[in-house]
Amino acid sequence: MDRTLGEFALGRVLAYLRWCGLVLTPEAVRSALQVVESALSQGETDLLRRVMDDLPRRFALPVVQAPPPLPPVRRGSIGYG
Template sequence: MPETQCQQALERVLTYLRDSGIDLNADTCRQVLRLVDKALTVGDGPDLPGRCIDRVPEYFNLPAMDIPPPAPPLERGHIGYYPP
């Protein structure tokens, strides 16, 4: 049986939070259910999972992402084409 939009939204938000380092305890799950419920009542359209992911910062404090600089540093280049 195919998943409903609600099931997809719950799964996507829970996966996003777990991958962000948030502990998926009972309080977190209740908060996710409130988030999805709000997205269902406020928004409309086919992309419920996307609307839910957009709301995550309203409900959760996500840890800051520390993205290291590229090594070696990126430099502008070309692939060898020269104008005629």
């Protein structure tokens, strides 16, 4: 049986919240369901984008600290010339 777009979006939201370290309490699941319901009321076009854009407004998500892309550049000599 194929999942509907709403079921797929809810699964994505719950997985994302879990990966962010949030505990999925019944209140958190209800809030996630409300996010999906609100986005579905606007139509199925771009549903996942609207749902993911709405999550930071509804949940206190941790700030992601990305490591620097490269090590710092330091001047030095390897003995040429």
